[in-house]
Amino acid sequence: MNKEFKRTEYCGELNIDDVGRQVVLNGWVNRRRDHGGLIFVDLRDRTGIVQLVFDPKHNNDSFELAQQLKNEWVIGIKGKINKRPEGSENLKIPTGEIEILVDKLTVFSRSNILPFNVNEEEDVDEYTRLRYRFLDLRRPRLQKNIELRHRVSQIVRKYLSDSGFWEVETPMLTRSTPEGARDYLVPSRVHKGKFYALPQSPQLFKQMLMVSGIDRYFQIARCFRDEDLRADRQPEFTQIDLEASFIDEEDIFSIVEGLMYSIFKGALDIELTLPFPRMSYREAYTRFGTDRPDIRYDTELYDVSDVLNKISFPPFQDKEVIAIRVSSRGNITRKGIDELTDSARALGAKGLAWLSLQDEPRGPFSKFLNGHILDRLKTITNSDKGDLLLFIADEPGIARVTMGRFRLEINRRFFQPNTQYAFLWIVDFPLFSFNKDENRIEAEHHPFTSPKDEDIYLLETEPLKVRANAYDLVLNGVELGSGSIRNSDPEMQKRVFSILGIDEADAYKKFGFLLEALSYGAPPHGGMALGLDRIVAIMAGEESIREVLAFPKTQNAFCPLTEAPSDVDENQLKELGISIRKEEVL
RNA sequence: GGGGCCGUGGUGUAGCCGGUUUAGCACACCUGCCUGUCACGCAGGAGAUCGCGAGUUCGAAUCUCGUCGGUCCCGCCA
Numbered sequence: 001m002n003k004e005f006k007r008t009e010y011c012g013e014l015n016i017d018d019v020g021r022q023v024v025l026n027g028w029v030n031r032r033r034d035h036g037g038l039i040f041v042d043l044r045d046r047t048g049i050v051q052l053v054f055d056p057k058h059n060n061d062s063f064e065l066a067q068q069l070k071n072e073w074v075i076g077i078k079g080k081i082n083k084r085p086e087g088s089e090n091l092k093i094p095t096g097e098i099e100i101l102v103d104k105l106t107v108f109s110r111s112n113i114l115p116f117n118v119n120e121e122e123d124v125d126e127y128t129r130l131r132y133r134f135l136d137l138r139r140p141r142l143q144k145n146i147e148l149r150h151r152v153s154q155i156v157r158k159y160l161s162d163s164g165f166w167e168v169e170t171p172m173l174t175r176s177t178p179e180g181a182r183d184y185l186v187p188s189r190v191h192k193g194k195f196y197a198l199p200q201s202p203q204l205f206k207q208m209l210m211v212s213g214i215d216r217y218f219q220i221a222r223c224f225r226d227e228d229l230r231a232d233r234q235p236e237f238t239q240i241d242l243e244a245s246f247i248d249e250e251d252i253f254s255i256v257e258g259l260m261y262s263i264f265k266g267a268l269d270i271e272l273t274l275p276f277p278r279m280s281y282r283e284a285y286t287r288f289g290t291d292r293p294d295i296r297y298d299t300e301l302y303d304v305s306d307v308l309n310k311i312s313f314p315p316f317q318d319k320e321v322i323a324i325r326v327s328s329r330g331n332i333t334r335k336g337i338d339e340l341t342d343s344a345r346a347l348g349a350k351g352l353a354w355l356s357l358q359d360e361p362r363g364p365f366s367k368f369l370n371g372h373i374l375d376r377l378k379t380i381t382n383s384d385k386g387d388l389l390l391f392i393a394d395e396p397g398i399a400r401v402t403m404g405r406f407r408l409e410i411n412r413r414f415f416q417p418n419t420q421y422a423f424l425w426i427v428d429f430p431l432f433s434f435n436k437d438e439n440r441i442e443a444e445h446h447p448f449t450s451p452k453d454e455d456i457y458l459l460e461t462e463p464l465k466v467r468a469n470a471y472d473l474v475l476n477g478v479e480l481g482s483g484s485i486r487n488s489d490p491e492m493q494k495r496v497f498s499i500l501g502i503d504e505a506d507a508y509k510k511f512g513f514l515l516e517a518l519s520y521g522a523p524p525h526g527g528m529a530l531g532l533d534r535i536v537a538i539m540a541g542e543e544s545i546r547e548v549l550a551f552p553k554t555q556n557a558f559c560p561l562t563e564a565p566s567d568v569d570e571n572q573l574k575e576l577g578i579s580i581r582k583e584e585v586l
Numbered sequence: 587g588g589g590g591c592c593g594u595g596g597u598g599u600a601g602c603c604g605g606u607u608u609a610g611c612a613c614a615c616c617u618g619c620c621u622g623u624c625a626c627g628c629a630g631g632a633g634a635u636c637g638c639g640a641g642u643u644c645g646a647a648u649c650u651c652g653u654c655g656g657u658c659c660c661g662c663c664a
Contacts, residue, residue: 034626036620037620038621088622122597122599127656127657178664200664201664225663233663347660
């Protein structure tokens with residue numbers, strides 16, 4: 001790089017106090033305004049924009065060169081910081097009181113015609129944005145998000161390091177483990193026919209680090225899961241993973257609360273209120289139909305089965321009937337009801353019944369109601385005249401979960417959140433859940449979670465009633481992370497495996513290294529993993545974690561920029577001892 | 587695997603419901619003019635077989651079906 005044009009400072013950091021100084025600036029041409037006898041250029045770097053002035057009377061060579069400049073050319077300039085003439089200040093930008101009168105200009109590189117306008121915040125088709133992600137990343141929105149993410153990462157490192165956690169890296173090439181998500185596999189050349197797996201999380205390694213006496217571990221860890229994508233799910237994502245020894249749940253809560261406090265204070269200058277509220281898994285499902293309730297909104301679910309099973313309205317017969325109150329919306333139109341019904345159906349509801357509480361209640365089953373039933377309904381749902389009640393009926397458990405999803409739609413449609421950030425701990429998770437499709441018991445969290453002491457006696461007899469030392473952190477209805485106190489006793493770990501249908505031989509084959517480690521003096525330990533992408537996305541006000549990832553993939557896990565995944569050479573496959581089964585591909 | 591929405595010059599969109607237009611507009615691009623703009627302005631120009639395929643029709647960007655891609659959701663995600 002030409003030393004003469006070595007940058008002395010950034011564009012966006014200059015202000016009125018700098019007037020009179022000579023500077024060298026480097027950056028991209030954000031926009032050129034050519035007045036014929038005078039040219040203005042907005043020069044942009046990651047800090048912002050500053051206005052350059054090219055005046056032929058001041059330096060004609062630079063002026064003539066500036067006539068050629070186009071958007072996104074990369075240039076360097078030498079010049080003097082001037083106060084703008086009276087009346088020509090631009091108060092919309094931070095550097096709007098000053099401008100740079102350019103002495104010399106050099107063009108570092110030119111740009112092709114752009115696939116989209118980098119200097120405008122218009123919504124571009126997401127495929128095109130990803131295809132040209134290097135340009136998309138120049139725009140302020142993503143620059144801000146990437147910077148925010150950087151700041152959060154730095155705060156996490158400092159906070160956890162200051163709290164005695166050591167940052168330890170664990171293998172990316174590891175072994176495939178049963179249960180959990182589908183693995184991304186990596187074929188081994190040396191061991192033909194065998195595969196590594198990319199980690200779904202560093203779970204087993206961090207537990208072994210506890211056995212190793214590391215005592216407190218953390219990692220900003222990339223994790224891989226080959227499952228279908230969502231706005232908040234990418235095939236590779238990042239967890240703030242931590243584990244500590246000789247601790248209990250309360251220790252984890254206060255460490256993580258302190259961490260979140262530091263993140264929000266340090267990156268957004270927002271002071272969170274601690275401690276975060278807690279809610280049991282059971283209460284969350286009862287009141288909100290989900291284990292990650294968005295408590296920014298007051299709306300709740302009400303079980304009105306007992307009352308409405310009695311009336312002669314066929315959809316309610318022998319069904320679980322769950323109601324939700326939409327306060328002061330009793331005046332909804334027929335069209336409004338139809339729209340709600342459509343969205344409820346899209347979320348899995350068989351239908352949507354409604355009741356508008358007027359002087360005379362209106363709705364599809366209002367004629368079956370008497371005064372007593374109506375009063376009971378109003379009491380249970382805490383509703384009054386002018387309110388709208390909506391009902392979903394289905395098999396027990398189903399109606400509640402469906403209404404839980406529909407509640408989010410109701411909130412979006414009718415209400416403003418009460419607060420910007422609503423954190424919530426979900427505690428007392430069950431240790432197991434029953435998978436109907438596969439007709440077997442599964443780990444609700446993961447197979448290494450310990451049961452609550454007081455429920456251990458139920459393990460073999462009523463395993464589904466056993467509660468776990470497991471917890472989730474929820475923010476605005478998003479699961480930010482989950483964790484647990486692990487089984488540090490190999491005998492307990494074996495009991496849990498056995499209930500999961502993993503017999504002893506099987507357990508040793510698949511997790512022997514962990515069981516072995518636990519048998520050489522394992523401290524009580526537990527930890528948590530928090531989704532960094534999700535945290536940053538919420539802080540940035542983004543709906544999708546793609547907006548806080550530099551190079552995300554599309555919903556079918558394709559990268560339009562690199563065109564991954566791709567074919568590979570036949571030779572590469574041969575070295576790995578792999579052949580593609582054409583009939584499976586086509 | 588399933589459902590919803592979207593696909594029109596390089597980009598963003600109008601037109602599509604109720605079929606017949608020279609497919610309109612803005613930004614970007616090209617040529618020229620312009621000394622205080624900051625979404626600079628003015629004059630002119632080039633650029634689109636309307637994602638792809640089939641069907642209905644005298645006639646399809648517009649209606650139907652299929653397909654590809656994007657996105658949101660359900661399933662899946664210990």
